[in-house]
Amino acid sequence: MATKLPKVPVVIVGxxxxxxxxxxxxxxxxxxxxxxxxxxxxxxxxYYHVHDELRYAARYDLMxxxxxxxxxxxxxxxxxxxxxxxxxxxxxxxGLGGAGVHWNGQYYRFLPYDFEIHSKTVERYGKSIIPExxxxxxxxxxxxxxxPYFVKYExxxxxxxxxxxxxxxxxxxxxxxxxAMKKSPAMKLFEEASKKLGYSPYVIPSANLTEPYKNPxxxxxxxxxxxxxxxxxGCEYGAKADPVVTVLPVAKQSGKLDxxxxxxxxxxxxxxxxxxxxxxxxxxxxEEFTQPADVVIMAGYLFTNVRLxxxxxxxxxxxPQTDTGSVGRNYxxxxxxxxxxxxxxxxxxxxxxxxxxxxxxxxxxxxxxFDHNGLKFLHGANIRFTQxxxxxxxxxxxxxxxxxxxxxxxxATIHNANxxxxxxxxGASMPNRYHYLDLDPEYKDAFxxxxxxxxxxxxxYDRELVKFIAGKTKGIADxxxxxKTEVHDSIKQYNIxxxxxxxxxxxxxxxxxxxxxxxNNYLQMWDADNVFICGASNFPHNSGYNPTATVGALAYRxxxxxxxxxxxxxxxx
Amino acid sequence: xxxxxxNQPQDESRRRFLKYSGTxxxxxxxxxxxxxLVGANVKQTDKDETAEPGxxxxxxxxKDYNQALMFFSQDQFxxxxxxxxxxxxxxxxxxxxxxxxxxxxxxxxxxxxxxxNARDYMLPPYYKAEETQGYxxxxxxxxxxxxxxxxxxxxxxxxxxxPFAEIAPEExxxxxxxxxxxxxxxxxxxxxxxxxMFLNLTMEGAYADPLYGGNRNMAGWKMRNFPGxxxxxxxxxxxxxxVKLEPLSLHDHLExx
Ligand SMILES: Cc1cc2nc3c(=O)[nH]c(=O)nc-3n(C[C@H](O)[C@H](O)[C@H](O)COP(=O)(O)OP(=O)(O)OC[C@H]3O[C@@H](n4cnc5c(N)ncnc54)[C@H](O)[C@@H]3O)c2cc1C
Ligand code: SF4
Numbered sequence: 102m103a104t105k106l107p108k109v110p111v112v113i114v115g116x117x118x119x120x121x122x123x124x125x126x127x128x129x130x131x132x133x134x135x136x137x138x139x140x141x142x143x144x145x146x147x148y149y150h151v152h153d154e155l156r157y158a159a160r161y162d163l164m165x166x167x168x169x170x171x172x173x174x175x176x177x178x179x180x181x182x183x184x185x186x187x188x189x190x191x192x193x194x195x196g197l198g199g200a201g202v203h204w205n206g207q208y209y210r211f212l213p214y215d216f217e218i219h220s221k222t223v224e225r226y227g228k229s230i231i232p233e234x235x236x237x238x239x240x241x242x243x244x245x246x247x248x249p250y251f252v253k254y255e256x257x258x259x260x261x262x263x264x265x266x267x268x269x270x271x272x273x274x275x276x277x278x279x280x281a282m283k284k285s286p287a288m289k290l291f292e293e294a295s296k297k298l299g300y301s302p303y304v305i306p307s308a309n310l311t312e313p314y315k316n317p318x319x320x321x322x323x324x325x326x327x328x329x330x331x332x333x334x335g336c337e338y339g340a341k342a343d344p345v346v347t348v349l350p351v352a353k354q355s356g357k358l359d360x361x362x363x364x365x366x367x368x369x370x371x372x373x374x375x376x377x378x379x380x381x382x383x384x385x386x387x388e389e390f391t392q393p394a395d396v397v398i399m400a401g402y403l404f405t406n407v408r409l410x411x412x413x414x415x416x417x418x419x420x421p422q423t424d425t426g427s428v429g430r431n432y433x434x435x436x437x438x439x440x441x442x443x444x445x446x447x448x449x450x451x452x453x454x455x456x457x458x459x460x461x462x463x464x465x466x467x468x469x470x471f472d473h474n475g476l477k478f479l480h481g482a483n484i485r486f487t488q489x490x491x492x493x494x495x496x497x498x499x500x501x502x503x504x505x506x507x508x509x510x511x512x513a514t515i516h517n518a519n520x521x522x523x524x525x526x527x528g529a530s531m532p533n534r535y536h537y538l539d540l541d542p543e544y545k546d547a548f549x550x551x552x553x554x555x556x557x558x559x560x561x562y563d564r565e566l567v568k569f570i571a572g573k574t575k576g577i578a579d580x581x582x583x584x585k586t587e588v589h590d591s592i593k594q595y596n597i598x599x600x601x602x603x604x605x606x607x608x609x610x611x612x613x614x615x616x617x618x619x620x621n622n623y624l625q626m627w628d629a630d631n632v633f634i635c636g637a638s639n640f641p642h643n644s645g646y647n648p649t650a651t652v653g654a655l656a657y658r659x660x661x662x663x664x665x666x667x668x669x670x671x672x673x674x
Numbered sequence: 675x676x677x678x679x680x681n682q683p684q685d686e687s688r689r690r691f692l693k694y695s696g697t698x699x700x701x702x703x704x705x706x707x708x709x710x711l712v713g714a715n716v717k718q719t720d721k722d723e724t725a726e727p728g729x730x731x732x733x734x735x736x737k738d739y740n741q742a743l744m745f746f747s748q749d750q751f752x753x754x755x756x757x758x759x760x761x762x763x764x765x766x767x768x769x770x771x772x773x774x775x776x777x778x779x780x781x782x783x784x785x786x787x788x789x790x791n792a793r794d795y796m797l798p799p800y801y802k803a804e805e806t807q808g809y810x811x812x813x814x815x816x817x818x819x820x821x822x823x824x825x826x827x828x829x830x831x832x833x834x835x836x837p838f839a840e841i842a843p844e845e846x847x848x849x850x851x852x853x854x855x856x857x858x859x860x861x862x863x864x865x866x867x868x869x870x871m872f873l874n875l876t877m878e879g880a881y882a883d884p885l886y887g888g889n890r891n892m893a894g895w896k897m898r899n900f901p902g903x904x905x906x907x908x909x910x911x912x913x914x915x916x917v918k919l920e921p922l923s924l925h926d927h928l929e930x931x
Contacts, residue, residue: 149927150924150927150928152902152903152904152924152927153882153883153885153903153924154881154882154883155878155882155883155886159878159882160787160788160793161793166793167793167794167795168791168792168793168794168795168796170795171795174806174807175807176804176806180804181801183801183803183807183808183810184795184797185795185808186791186794186795186796186808186809186810187791187794187795187808187809189808283908283911283912284912285911285912286912286913286914324908325908326905326906326907326908327906327907327908327910327911328904328905328906328907329904329907448916449899449916450916451907451910451911451913451916451917453899453900453901454901454907454910454911454917455907455911459911492881492900493880493881493894493895493898493900494877494878494881494882497877505854505873506760506761506762506850506854506873506876507760507761507763507847508763508765511762511763511765511767511770512765512767514898515767515768515897515898518898518899518900519898519899519916543799544797545797594806595806596805596806597806597807597808598805598806598808
């Protein structure tokens with residue numbers, strides 16, 4: 102029997118960016134919060150010996166322990182889903198700060214087009230341009246409505262960026278908190294080439310701090326050292342904005358946060374109309390607790406958000422056959438694979454040096470910034486050169502046709518270690534009627550509960566996007582004064598083995614129609630008004646960008662919604 | 675309350691870290707630790723510790739007691755070393771897998787959580803997978819590697835009447851290629867899986883921090899001009915020219931008591 106704990110105003114499931122931001126905002130407003138995190142506690146000191154590629158990048162030290170829970174996967178409904186037994190395609194966060202500890206910090210607000218993708222697409226091209234089975238929809242919120250929340254995140258995290266941004270992306274009411282990242286010679290080559298072609302390059306806005314910064318909550322942090330161990334690593338300087346060095350200290354200092362680590366939430370308890378709390382297992386003791394609360398906030402990343410709704414039988418499960426229901430709908434990802442490598446025989450670059458968010462990019466072929474008439478895909482990609490710090494185990498650059506091992510391979514990797522620059526596209530992923538999340542009928546987690554099952558594949562329109570964007574990356578690379586360039590312009594099936602991106606989206610999407618969306622634009626659940634669900638699981642599609650700027654803005658919006666709800670109750674829209 | 679802020683130095687360990695990090699953190703006053711500690715030089719590599727065996731000092735002093743086996747038998751070790759050397763051979767650019775200690779790295783890894791698949795999902799049932807679904811075998815990595823090394827010797831004995839470590843380099847390459855392409859004819863053995871894992875382990879052994887037993891004397895890093903574990907590149911990141919730095923390892927960042 103679970104031990105019943107005293108009731109609290111708010112319980113949050115998951116303490117990453119979303120949980121941390123909401124905890125900070127609510128506790129600052131004097132509201133008591135219980136934060137449940139299934140991983141361990143962490144702080145900056147854990148990273149003094151973090152420059153270890155094997156342990157952190159190759160063995161995934163900071164990521165979710167898959168022996169306890171993973172995701173099962175199949176490409177199509179005809180296949181049997183099998184568990185992702187070891188890491189590959191994406192890396193799940195676990196522990197205080199979640200994936201916010203080991204992210205890169207590339208910070209992109211989604212485009213105004215993204216939030217109204219359906220109406221803007223139909224307005225410009227008519228309905229017929231939307232490929233069959235593509236289920237794009239408006240988000241139920243506009244860029245203008247979300248703008249103040251982006252600002253909050255930027256000021257909190259100390260986001261750096263240029264003063265003037267290209268006119269083809271969302272405009273900002275308040276400039277970035279800190280100056281843009283430094284420009285490496287390779288970034289300059291990318292920018293010069295892009296300008297020559299008439300594009301509008303800009304330095305990637307970054308959560309790697311560029312100068313000493315004190316945020317509105319009084320948190321002071323030191324600047325980034327371009328140390329090259331950022332993606333998959335924690336930052337020993339606290340320079341990378343991470344929940345543990347930004348929002349969580351604020352929540353803790355308020356005295357209103359009751360943070361419980363090793364607390365694995367297994368159910369949302371509800372009566373069909375309202376939630377009454379959650380059940381969790383304290384993993385070191387195996388003891389089960391129920392935590393009653395007035396408001397339940399789901400902040401456990403999309404796989405947990407969707408899975409716990411389904412396991413708790415809250416909301417209507419999505420059924421692709423009948424195209425009804427909402428929980429699990431519109432799973433989307435990131436369409437990578439378009440790129441061009443530029444090889445330099447005459448010079449070497451300092452590619453071991455870099456930072457998670459160091460780079461420059463263009464949006465001339467992102468969103469609807471270009472004419473899609475005659476093209477067989479929607480949206481596009483942010484095209485970029487990034488210098489995140491290349492490490493020798495996982496980076497073996499060779500020209501096409503080089504053997505995969507042996508003398509010739511060794512020679513080529515050593516020769517090219519510091520001679521290749523890659524221009525890559527980060528493509529948008531359109532939702533599809535047959536791409537979705539549900540419970541696996543066969544595989545279970547360590548507690549005997551069904552795993553979440555993903556059904557996802559690349560479609561013809563994705564392959565078209567990659568081909569088109571690859572051509573643009575080649576155009577730029579060809580102007581970058583390289584000895585030769587090599588284009589990569591095709592993707593086949595989605596394969597869960599190679600790492601691609603931890604930008605999984607959808608499953609508890611937002612919208613204005615309770616039939617096809619799970620939450621309204623305050624991220625409040627249609628079917629239970631005291632449940633708020635927040636994260637990239639709210640995205641009805643994924644843009645040609647990294648997600649966390651938009652996730653962060655939605656988290657601030659959620660915090661505001663929860664406060665309104667605690668004051669007034671009922672549906673907020 | 676200042677000590678409640680986890681991002682500020684609150685104890686000796688933070689102070690020491692900043693000292694060894696050798697970085698200039700701008701004008702930030704980090705919990706009262708200014709100037710002096712921040713910006714001190716990075717601890718210099720101790721020459722004796724990285725000296726090659728036999729080059730200086732007595733043989734006993736230079737013995738690397740870490741070069742012993744935790745997992746492999748002598749034969750398995752010899753086979754693994756010979757195979758790794760063909761994958762990553764010594765040449766004009768520098769040492770190969772053997773000199774880098776790659777087979778010791780593999781041996782040590784096989785008894786780590788990685789060798790036991792401790793953080794992988796290993797629950798049943800097991801089905802034949804599509805290529806897009808990844809590794810789906812009940813076998814652990816440290817079982818697979820033993821089976822693989824044995825299969826290499828079996829194949830080599832049949833074809834060349836000698837174990838793998840004793841055949842000519844070109845013959846060794848032919849054996850490895852047969853495994854890579856799953857053309858060994860050995861029944862019920864996932865040769866391609868084994869080869870992919872072995873290849874991966876070889877690269878890791880060449881380039882992981884020397885603390886793991888490979889990348890001996892950071893020679894793997896030196897070949898690629900990889901600076902290893904430095905604390906800051908702020909002063910170099912904008913430089914047009916290529917900057918060569920003596921690499922540092924995690925050992926250089928540990929304060930020994
Ligand atoms: C290598 C890498 C690089 C990235 N780089 C970028 C980038 O440059 N730019 C960008 O925008 N984004 C990037 N991302 C994505 C970014 O990290 C995520 O968007 C963001 O951290 C998500 O925050 P979240 O709070 O929604 O989820 P998470 O950070 O995943 O937090 C969820 C938390 O919930 C906990 N939890 C889950 N289930 C339960 C349960 N049942 N009970 C209790 N607790 C639970 C987890 O342990 C975890 O701590 C990157 C991700 C990775 C992995
Ligand atoms: S690159 Fe910068 S932000 Fe990233 S871990 Fe290193 S110092 Fe921290």
